[in-house]
Amino acid sequence: MFKHILVPTDGSDISAKAVERAIALAKLSGATLSALAVKEPFPYSAISEMQPTPPQEFFDAQERIASARVKAVEQAASEAGVTCKGYTVEATHPWEAICDHAKNQNCDLIVMASHGRRGVAALLLGSETQKVLTHTATAVLVVK
Secondary structure, eight states: OOSEEEEEOOSOHHHHHHHHHHHHHHHHHTOEEEEEEEEOOOOOOSOGGGOSSOHHHHHHHHHHHHHHHHHHHHHHHHHTTOOEEEEEEEOSSHHHHHHHHHHHTTOSEEEEESOOSOHHHHHHHOOHHHHHHHHOSSEEEEEO
C-alpha cells in the first residue's frame, strides 16, 4: 500500500489528529513515517536595533519548538511500533518545505490537517494544505 508517509505537524490539535491517522496508516501498511516541523525564518528588518529578539535566540527558540513537535510524533509512532524519523526545516512557506521534503524523501503519501495555525491569513491567502494539494505530485490525505 504505502511505503513512506510524511506527516507535517505544527503542534495544533488538528495536526495531532493527522498524526494519529498517519501512524495508524503506517502501522496498517508497514510504512515508515517522517514527521516534519517547519520553522519560521527570522523576521529581518531594515532597522536592526528594533529587533525585539536577537537572531540566534529566535533560531534557538524555533528549533526547540520544532524539535519538540517532531519528538512527540516520534514517541507516539514508537509506542505504536512504527518507525519514524523527525525533521525540522526552515522555510518562509511551509507548503514548499512539505512538497520538497515529500519529493526528496520519496514519500508516497502526505497526511496533513485541513488547516493549522495560520489564522485569518489562511482564509485570505489559502491554506498551506490547499497549496500542498495544488503543487505536489504526491498523494495527500487531508484530515479534518
